[in-house]
Amino acid sequence: MLGVIRHKTVRPTFSAFRHFSSSTKQMTVRDALNSALDEEMSADPKVFLMGEEVGEYQGAYKISKGLLEKYGPERVLDTPITEAGFTGIGVGAAYYGLKPVVEFMTFNFSMQAIDHIINSAAKSNYMSAGQISVPIVFRGPNGAAAGVGAQHSHCYASWYGSCPGLKVLAPYSSEDARGLLKAAIRDPDPVIFLENELLYGESFPVSAEVLDSSFCLPIGKAKIEREGKDVTITAFSKMVGYALKAAEILAKEGISAEVINLRSIRPLDRSTINASVRKTNRLVTVEEGFPQHGVGAEICTSVIEESFGYLDAPVERIAGADVPMPYAANLERLAVPQIEDIVRAAKRACHRSVPMAATA
Numbered sequence: 001m002l003g004v005i006r007h008k009t010v011r012p013t014f015s016a017f018r019h020f021s022s023s024t025k026q027m028t029v030r031d032a033l034n035s036a037l038d039e040e041m042s043a044d045p046k047v048f049l050m051g052e053e054v055g056e057y058q059g060a061y062k063i064s065k066g067l068l069e070k071y072g073p074e075r076v077l078d079t080p081i082t083e084a085g086f087t088g089i090g091v092g093a094a095y096y097g098l099k100p101v102v103e104f105m106t107f108n109f110s111m112q113a114i115d116h117i118i119n120s121a122a123k124s125n126y127m128s129a130g131q132i133s134v135p136i137v138f139r140g141p142n143g144a145a146a147g148v149g150a151q152h153s154h155c156y157a158s159w160y161g162s163c164p165g166l167k168v169l170a171p172y173s174s175e176d177a178r179g180l181l182k183a184a185i186r187d188p189d190p191v192i193f194l195e196n197e198l199l200y201g202e203s204f205p206v207s208a209e210v211l212d213s214s215f216c217l218p219i220g221k222a223k224i225e226r227e228g229k230d231v232t233i234t235a236f237s238k239m240v241g242y243a244l245k246a247a248e249i250l251a252k253e254g255i256s257a258e259v260i261n262l263r264s265i266r267p268l269d270r271s272t273i274n275a276s277v278r279k280t281n282r283l284v285t286v287e288e289g290f291p292q293h294g295v296g297a298e299i300c301t302s303v304i305e306e307s308f309g310y311l312d313a314p315v316e317r318i319a320g321a322d323v324p325m326p327y328a329a330n331l332e333r334l335a336v337p338q339i340e341d342i343v344r345a346a347k348r349a350c351h352r353s354v355p356m357a358a359t360a
Contacts, residue, residue, distance in 0.1 A: 024205040032174035032206070033063050033195070036181040037101065039213050041071055044099065047185055050077040050086055051103030051140075060105050061141065061200050087113035087138070091120045094136040099185060104140035107156045107194065121190040122165030137184045139193035142170070143237065143288045144336050146198065150324035155289035157236065160192040161265040161298070167219055168265040170194040172240040174204040176263055179217030187219065194265075196238045222269035224276070228258035231282040231346045234273060234299055236262040239286045239337060246342035255350050265295060273299060274307045281312040282349040288336055291319035316345040 027035075041047045048071075053060050055068040055078040068076040079086035083104065090100035104110045110117065117138060124132045143155040161168045167189055171177040177195070184191035209215060225240060226247050235243040240261045247257040258276050262269065277283050283303055285296030296317040303315060321335040 024207050025211070026203040027174040027178075027206045027211075028201055028203050029171070029174050029177045029195075030061065030063060030200040032177035033181055033200075034065055034067075036178045036185075037064065037067060038070070040182055040185045041067065041075060043213070044185075046097065047099045047101065048075040048077065048093075049101045049103065050079055050090060052079055052081055052105050054078060054103050059103070061197065063103070063200075083109050083112035084116065087116040088120070090136055091116050091134065094121070094134045094190075095124070095132060099135045099137075101137045101139060101185060104138065106152050106197075107140055107142040108152050108154050110138065110140075110156065117160075117166075117190070117192075118163055122163050124165075125189065126165060133188045134190045135188050137181075137191045137193055139181070139184075140195060141197035141200075142194035143196055144198075144320070144325060144332070147327065147329060147332065149327045153325035155194075155287070155320070156192075157194055157265050157287065158289055158294045158298075160194075161268075161295060162293075163266075166190055166192055166266060168192040168194065169219065169263065170236040170265055171263065172199070172237055172261050174206050175210045176217070176223075176261070178206070178210055179215055180219070180263060182216045183219050186216065191219075194237065199238055202241075217263070220264045220267035220269060222263055222272045223261045224258065224272070225261045226257065226259040228256040228280065230256045230280055231284060231349050232258050232260065232273070232276040232280045233284045233286060233342065233346065234260045234262060234296075235286040236265065236295070237288070239288060242337065242339050243286055243342055245339050246346065249339070249343050250346055253347075253352070255346060255352065257346055262295075268298065268302070270302045270306070274303060277303050277307045278310045281310055282315075282346075283311070284316040284318060284342065284345045284349055286318045286337055286342055288320050290322055291317060292322065294319055313349045313351065316349050318342055318345050 054064045055076045058065040090102040093100050121134045144153040169180045171180050184193050233243045243259045247259050250257045285299045287295050300315045318337045318341050326332050
């Protein structure tokens with residue numbers, strides 16, 4: 001397999017402007033990820049997939065379905081249950097010029113391999129004065145699922161988002177999943193790709209452009225999912241869907257919410273966020289992770305530094321509870337943000353509800 005690095009393939013890093021049919025079809029996030037992997041492995045022989053149960057079992061969540069049969073065991077590698085071992089092998093392969101896609105069954109297990117991710121992958125380009133590139137993708141489900149307890153429910157967006165040398169992506173829709181995974185695989189630097197288990201089976205409309213094999217989304221660019229004029233709501237991954245549902249409820253009460261799908265945690269699209277806040281004059285950030293040192297805290301700081309004079313209300317942060325994830329379903333629901341939490345925060349920002357203390 002190592003001999004394939006002699007082949008060179010030049011492809012665009014993002015989709016060019018082309019004319020496509022406006023017709024759309026439905027695609028699940030699972031199929032979007034699978035098709036992106038398939039197309040990138042087909043286009044570039046240096047790309048390979050490795051992880052627990054990615055081959056014979058076709059992936060714990062069936063993301064790699066059909067890839068072993070198509071590409072063989074040299075490019076779809078089942079590994080032992082040893083994240084520290086196979087992650088180190090992946091980083092070494094990237095040093096050599098290959099393009100590994102390392103799957104974690106959950107990003108909670110990436111803690112076993114964090115030395116390889118941070119010290120070996122993220123820092124090598126800088127420490128080698130640009131002589132060593134590490135084109136590797138670490139992907140898998142991140143954050144809360146359902147009933148899996150504290151050790152399988154952690155959101156690592158802010159952890160990895162704080163580390164220079166990494167790029168951190170968090171897709172929401174099928175378009176995000178396809179376009180961002182392709183961008184991650186083509187990128188010369190290590191990329192953390194944070195999926196959500198509960199989104200795998202969700203279907204989203206995709207256009208002919210998205211289905212084209214050349215489609216790719218730019219890293220570091222957010223998407224305005226819904227335009228509005230009264231309050232800005234930022235979110236990523238599963239919380240984008242919650243924010244959009246909250247915006248529908250708010251619209252019935254005369255509040256026009258602008259919803260921003262961050263897509264990229266690092267680099268963060270500060271310009272899009274600040275431009276929106278300067279229009280709406282209000283901000284609500286939403287994330288599943290813990291509130292302290294979170295993604296929302298970084299967004300709030302950016303707005304305070306760059307757009308403080310435009311704010312007409314205090315910024316609102318919606319985040320997970322500052323406790324390890326409970327196992328009991330009723331407590332689990334209280335520990336993660338809900339649609340009604342976003343609605344209340346937006347109404348507070350618009351001075352349309354009673355203070356938080358009165359609703360507790």
